[in-house]
Amino acid sequence: MRHLPVFLKLRKRKVLVVGGTPRAAAKLALLVAAGARVVVVAPTVCAEIAAAADDGRISHVRRSFEPSDVDGCAVVIAATGLLPVDETVADAARHAGVPVNVPDNAELSTFITPAIIDRDPITVAISSGGASPALTRALRSRIEQSLPARLGHVARFAERFRGTVKSVIGDYASRRRFWDEVIGGPIADAVERGDEPGAAARMLALMNTHVHGSDLPGTVYLVGAGPGDPDLLTLRAIRALQRADVVVHDRLVGDGVLEMARRDAERVYVGKEKSGYTMAQADINALLADRAKAGEIVVRLKGGDPFIFGRGGEELDYLRQRGVDVQVVPGISAAAGCAATAGIPLTHRDLASSVTFVSGHAKDGAPRLDWPVLAQGGQTIVVYMGVTTAHIIAHQLIAHGLAPATPVAVVENGTLPDQRVLTGTLGGLGALVSANGVKAPALIIIGEVVALSNVVAQADAAMNVAV
Numbered sequence: 001m002r003h004l005p006v007f008l009k010l011r012k013r014k015v016l017v018v019g020g021t022p023r024a025a026a027k028l029a030l031l032v033a034a035g036a037r038v039v040v041v042a043p044t045v046c047a048e049i050a051a052a053a054d055d056g057r058i059s060h061v062r063r064s065f066e067p068s069d070v071d072g073c074a075v076v077i078a079a080t081g082l083l084p085v086d087e088t089v090a091d092a093a094r095h096a097g098v099p100v101n102v103p104d105n106a107e108l109s110t111f112i113t114p115a116i117i118d119r120d121p122i123t124v125a126i127s128s129g130g131a132s133p134a135l136t137r138a139l140r141s142r143i144e145q146s147l148p149a150r151l152g153h154v155a156r157f158a159e160r161f162r163g164t165v166k167s168v169i170g171d172y173a174s175r176r177r178f179w180d181e182v183i184g185g186p187i188a189d190a191v192e193r194g195d196e197p198g199a200a201a202r203m204l205a206l207m208n209t210h211v212h213g214s215d216l217p218g219t220v221y222l223v224g225a226g227p228g229d230p231d232l233l234t235l236r237a238i239r240a241l242q243r244a245d246v247v248v249h250d251r252l253v254g255d256g257v258l259e260m261a262r263r264d265a266e267r268v269y270v271g272k273e274k275s276g277y278t279m280a281q282a283d284i285n286a287l288l289a290d291r292a293k294a295g296e297i298v299v300r301l302k303g304g305d306p307f308i309f310g311r312g313g314e315e316l317d318y319l320r321q322r323g324v325d326v327q328v329v330p331g332i333s334a335a336a337g338c339a340a341t342a343g344i345p346l347t348h349r350d351l352a353s354s355v356t357f358v359s360g361h362a363k364d365g366a367p368r369l370d371w372p373v374l375a376q377g378g379q380t381i382v383v384y385m386g387v388t389t390a391h392i393i394a395h396q397l398i399a400h401g402l403a404p405a406t407p408v409a410v411v412e413n414g415t416l417p418d419q420r421v422l423t424g425t426l427g428g429l430g431a432l433v434s435a436n437g438v439k440a441p442a443l444i445i446i447g448e449v450v451a452l453s454n455v456v457a458q459a460d461a462a463m464n465v466a467v
């Protein structure tokens, strides 16, 4: 390790910044945020430093550096950009035993400043010891993405309860387990969502369980797993998966998504093959409720979004009626995922002023849909579960007035490596599906917007080349 990471307490301490450059200005904001009394010494300063001095956030001494300036300072920053001056400042600071930093000059510096992620009071500091600032930046952005935006609220929430928890749970090991449960479970999750009253109520219940040994009920997360590509999971979905004791999933959820779950979480497959149900919906509902009542964190993973043709509403209703805590985590629905990868905008100023999601599922023959409304032009129709009824849907739409030449796209295994996008016209939809042996999961998009798809655009380009 090239440097020892430490966090300096600078509140009300004098910090000297030598130089009036934009580089010096970049350091000021952080020093001021840390509560330091910042003094800038420089004959001239950039506009940003001048503004900070004008509104009293820092003081500006309008002259060149003198070695006695370092006296009484907690740290010194030499950022004049002029090597001989920075060297003089660094010498004086070293001589007085004051830590000094010269930006981008590890030789002259006795400390370096890390890249930071600020979720006050949580601060993450990253350093490559000067080896690769680019790598440090890349790491910062990766870590930044994985941290909840309201992480600081979680820290402050925990701080509020620290004293009480310490007095109620005397034993250190139990207290540690308690806090692990708070930070890794629904309590932190509620704070991250902005539900602090809910989190506080749960916190009291959790304290009771530790003190009186009563049972704390679990939570069911109804999580949208997106259309298949694990990159399309939301950050909240990943956090729920990493907290899960048990993951209940169906056929549309692939291995890539399941791998995001906590390694030791139990996986329960509840199926739904086309040929019949592996587990009836009533049994799935009961399973979710029972496991949550036993105190487990249950993630019910559903393809796409739980509230779009996902029976999420039924599960929510069932669980609520039984007093089970339920959280819904939205997902990218197949329509959004398939449209994006096929390059089909679902609405368009000139071509489609609305988009309608319909189910092509039919109990006896034809899907029960409002055909006259759907057959009006100027809109996009997205058909879920429509592979076996595609020819009937096309027939009905044409019979109710939609032009047979209306463009259509069929997206099979959308967003997955084996995705297929087939395009044609409404009149030929049935043949397009059967001739190409399209299998579920597939989505049908009907409307003029399909003419803008990647596939049609590529075909047009090839035609132009041929011509």
Ligand SMILES: C[S@@+](CC[C@H](N)C(=O)[O-])C[C@H]1O[C@@H](n2cnc3c(N)ncnc32)[C@H](O)[C@@H]1O
Residues within 6 Å of the ligand: 227, 228, 252, 302, 303, 304, 305, 306, 307, 308, 309, 310, 332, 333, 334, 335, 338, 383, 384, 385, 386, 411, 412, 413, 414, 415, 416, 440, 441, 442, 443
């Ligand atoms: C029971 S519905 C679930 C829809 C899901 N809740 C959503 O929001 O996407 C299943 C249907 O979604 C569509 N679907 C789901 N994933 C898909 C994918 N990766 N590619 C194409 N269609 C998909 C298919 O029409 C499939 O038959």
